[in-house]
Amino acid sequence: MNEDKKLNGRDLINIGIYGAIYFVILFAVAMLGMIPIFLPLLSVFVPILGGIPFMLFLTRVKNPGMIFVFAMIMGILMLLTGMGPWPLLTCAAAGLLAELVLKSGDYRDAKKAVLSYGLFSMWIFGNYLPLFTDYEGYFAQRADYGQAYIDAVQKLMPLWMAPVLLIACFVCGIIGGLLGRALLKKHFEKAGLV
Amino acid sequence: MEYSSKQSQEKRRGFIDPRTKLALILILALFVMGGLGGEQMQPLKMILSALPFALLLAEKQWTRFFRGVCILVCGYALLWIMPYLPAVLSYFALFCGGILTRFVVTIMMGEYVIATTSVSEFISAMEKLCMPQQVTIPLSVMFRLFPTIGAEWKSIRRAMRMRGIHLGGAKAGQVVEYQMVPMMTSSVRIGEELSASALTRGLGAPVKRTNICRIGFRAQDYLMLVGCLFVVCAWILEMCGVRLW
Amino acid sequence: MVELKNVTFRYGAAENQNGAKNSLSGVDLSVKDGEFVLLTGPSGCGKTTILRLINGLIPHFYQGETEGTVLVEGKEIRDMELYDTARLVGTVFQNPRTQFYNVDTTGELAFGCENRGLPEEQIYQRIDDTVASLGIEKLMDRSIFHLSDGEKQKIACSGVNVSGPDLILLDEPSANLDFEATMALRNMILSWRSKGKTIIAAEHRIAYLWDLIDRAVILENGRIARQFTRNELSVLTPEDLAQMGLRTNIMEAPEKSLLPVYQENDEPMILHDFNFSYRGRKQPVLQIPHLRLAAHEITAVTGNNGLGKTTFLSCLCGLEKRFRGTLEYKGRNYSNRDRQKLCYLVMQDTGNQLFTESVLEEVLISLPKNTENAEGRAAELLRRLDLGEYPDRHPQSLSGGQKQRLAIACALASGREILLLDEPTSGLDYGHMKETADMLKKLRDMGTTVLVVTHDTELIRHCCSRMISESSFQ
Numbered sequence: 001m002n003e004d005k006k007l008n009g010r011d012l013i014n015i016g017i018y019g020a021i022y023f024v025i026l027f028a029v030a031m032l033g034m035i036p037i038f039l040p041l042l043s044v045f046v047p048i049l050g051g052i053p054f055m056l057f058l059t060r061v062k063n064p065g066m067i068f069v070f071a072m073i074m075g076i077l078m079l080l081t082g083m084g085p086w087p088l089l090t091c092a093a094a095g096l097l098a099e100l101v102l103k104s105g106d107y108r109d110a111k112k113a114v115l116s117y118g119l120f121s122m123w124i125f126g127n128y129l130p131l132f133t134d135y136e137g138y139f140a141q142r143a144d145y146g147q148a149y150i151d152a153v154q155k156l157m158p159l160w161m162a163p164v165l166l167i168a169c170f171v172c173g174i175i176g177g178l179l180g181r182a183l184l185k186k187h188f189e190k191a192g193l194v
Numbered sequence: 195m196e197y198s199s200k201q202s203q204e205k206r207r208g209f210i211d212p213r214t215k216l217a218l219i220l221i222l223a224l225f226v227m228g229g230l231g232g233e234q235m236q237p238l239k240m241i242l243s244a245l246p247f248a249l250l251l252a253e254k255q256w257t258r259f260f261r262g263v264c265i266l267v268c269g270y271a272l273l274w275i276m277p278y279l280p281a282v283l284s285y286f287a288l289f290c291g292g293i294l295t296r297f298v299v300t301i302m303m304g305e306y307v308i309a310t311t312s313v314s315e316f317i318s319a320m321e322k323l324c325m326p327q328q329v330t331i332p333l334s335v336m337f338r339l340f341p342t343i344g345a346e347w348k349s350i351r352r353a354m355r356m357r358g359i360h361l362g363g364a365k366a367g368q369v370v371e372y373q374m375v376p377m378m379t380s381s382v383r384i385g386e387e388l389s390a391s392a393l394t395r396g397l398g399a400p401v402k403r404t405n406i407c408r409i410g411f412r413a414q415d416y417l418m419l420v421g422c423l424f425v426v427c428a429w430i431l432e433m434c435g436v437r438l439w
Numbered sequence: 440m441v442e443l444k445n446v447t448f449r450y451g452a453a454e455n456q457n458g459a460k461n462s463l464s465g466v467d468l469s470v471k472d473g474e475f476v477l478l479t480g481p482s483g484c485g486k487t488t489i490l491r492l493i494n495g496l497i498p499h500f501y502q503g504e505t506e507g508t509v510l511v512e513g514k515e516i517r518d519m520e521l522y523d524t525a526r527l528v529g530t531v532f533q534n535p536r537t538q539f540y541n542v543d544t545t546g547e548l549a550f551g552c553e554n555r556g557l558p559e560e561q562i563y564q565r566i567d568d569t570v571a572s573l574g575i576e577k578l579m580d581r582s583i584f585h586l587s588d589g590e591k592q593k594i595a596c597s598g599v600n601v602s603g604p605d606l607i608l609l610d611e612p613s614a615n616l617d618f619e620a621t622m623a624l625r626n627m628i629l630s631w632r633s634k635g636k637t638i639i640a641a642e643h644r645i646a647y648l649w650d651l652i653d654r655a656v657i658l659e660n661g662r663i664a665r666q667f668t669r670n671e672l673s674v675l676t677p678e679d680l681a682q683m684g685l686r687t688n689i690m691e692a693p694e695k696s697l698l699p700v701y702q703e704n705d706e707p708m709i710l711h712d713f714n715f716s717y718r719g720r721k722q723p724v725l726q727i728p729h730l731r732l733a734a735h736e737i738t739a740v741t742g743n744n745g746l747g748k749t750t751f752l753s754c755l756c757g758l759e760k761r762f763r764g765t766l767e768y769k770g771r772n773y774s775n776r777d778r779q780k781l782c783y784l785v786m787q788d789t790g791n792q793l794f795t796e797s798v799l800e801e802v803l804i805s806l807p808k809n810t811e812n813a814e815g816r817a818a819e820l821l822r823r824l825d826l827g828e829y830p831d832r833h834p835q836s837l838s839g840g841q842k843q844r845l846a847i848a849c850a851l852a853s854g855r856e857i858l859l860l861d862e863p864t865s866g867l868d869y870g871h872m873k874e875t876a877d878m879l880k881k882l883r884d885m886g887t888t889v890l891v892v893t894h895d896t897e898l899i900r901h902c903c904s905r906m907i908s909e910s911s912f913q
Binding site: 203 | 546
């Protein structure tokens, strides 16, 4: 049915299935993020673990737009869970980049799939953006979190961490993509899921 | 008694419209949790913080209301005893108290929305907001699958316990593998069967979907929405340097 | 109404690997308006494939090579979009847990009509009519996660009723149902019959609809092997059917088997204080102060759904942390933790209890550490359970019956003495049901104590020697 290039019902349901698994992982890790030490680690664990469902998801992607929609859904869910509008923007950008890379390989190229996931993972940076765009203001507003919390976060998140985190998202995304591919080969292909 | 689906849908209708809830979540996320706005906004923020509690009461969600109050009391108690504690403990108390008093509002709002919004109401609201099928279908599948994924997770944990596979000493990689592989396999299979069933019932047809959920704005919705608008206006005025009070 | 002309089908590589077995070759079948046709035959004979060809899931969802034509009301299914076919054909699927799109029952009933964009008022009317005519007021406005399998299947059928297509397909709808729920399903079919709907059912458990059908089509290896008209059906005996690899046509409640719970010479296994209720609920699920079971026998655990049979198994297995009951066996009292090492539960979703990447590996991790010649012992166990050919297969790629046998191999490897099975024969054909029965007997002869939760009367007849039923539970 590949001649039909528009997203059909099955594609949309697939986005829902893999999106649900991805979000459950994201949510489980984000619970750890309430503790300051784990805050930067979000950009490590989410891309790595999320690679498992995402790489399986990519094997179902045949029509253009699926990755972009997937990313936008994540953005909307972040908005709903109170992370503000920033992730929506990074999701749009990262989703578009990931989509273009995978499209350049005609949605089949395995290496480009890993790269595509790396790019996609950069949306997570959107969750840190409110902190870095207005560094002083962010902490001024959070005075009532307690000085201890602020000290801890400031120590962990100096301004120069911004590019580091962005790169970490990407690099861990690549690692997650490779891990996902490894599991795909080891389990899911043999199990008849692919 | 004759069953009437229309009446029972009407009876299940929440106190406020899901779209109003969305607006409230956004405002709370920006102003209370995100800390937007300065000195002048403080009184408005206090009112906003009380809002989830009021709504929980309005919908008779007693247990959730009391849970929220308990968290709040614990938080303030920690902040209050903080100065009398030795150094290390006092940091800890400050830290926990800060987090508790801060997050409780958003947590309560989340609890309120989850407790009082059914998935079909939510989807119906999204459709009314003119969201395309590309957004509503994946989202409704996700909400349908969350409980199922949770159940599968539990079932796999039990199976591991039953088989005597303990992960204490095992490598981290193995934990991920043992837990993730059956979970992915079964979630994907369930999802496939779900989509087969949904597609044979005409999901994805290029017509405007209808929805039997009763939603729509009433007086209380307009009141809340005007309130939200007021908060935003007050913030813009503050940014422009206008003193309101 | 429905016409298959010389249809040949082979699943594409994308669908699962036993695809080749499931394909059809040269099937001709025509079903008249208002007719009720039963498709039956051993697993993999192609009955589900035929249903998928009619409701359009083939070729729009499951891909493969199709030859020949499939017509419904004169229209070629291949050329129609799935959402257009949905107006003509309604399908009830096998697994009640995975066919719901909504989380509440009312929304589920409305789903088909909502997708079609019918006006709300009309949908309300249709729902109310269905609710009144089927008497399901009690099931309305409920969360689907709080329904029993039988209730879910009722909602699935009602959903088809609300959409109101003239052709209804049933894909093994009774596989997970107990006796009472199966009778309710039968009543549903009767009401469709009275409205003149055309029905095509694929089933292994044929007893409940045997006297309702106009025609039975028996498939073998993707071909129509035999057809029986109504008159020819009535002379067939269960023995004739068994000869053809089919299940019995006699509907019988499992309780009729009248087996003892315990006999004089049995070695006793005594349950103490088997009381349990879920957190936050007063109503107890289990209330067995004292019950004597027979060790080294095969005991059937029967009774309708929702009686806590599955809870009983997980309590017995030591998986409920809050459970305080004990098991007295060979002069020793076993607590929760001890029972975890004594009992082994083969779950209904067997896939969730297999973790590794190969069949052999799966057995190896179950063997006690430092077992001598572990590989040899594992291979021996696999051979004994007819899995010797597949040491390298991925456990998740096995068929349902094979997964079950693998789980049992793991139980034997870990040296557990008591084996518990939860509905091992749901959705199995005669041949596989008999295989399961024979295997359980073999296990008993090896000294294992077996408890089977089941409502499969045939399985009970074939292998069980003791039985606990409803009355023992409360």
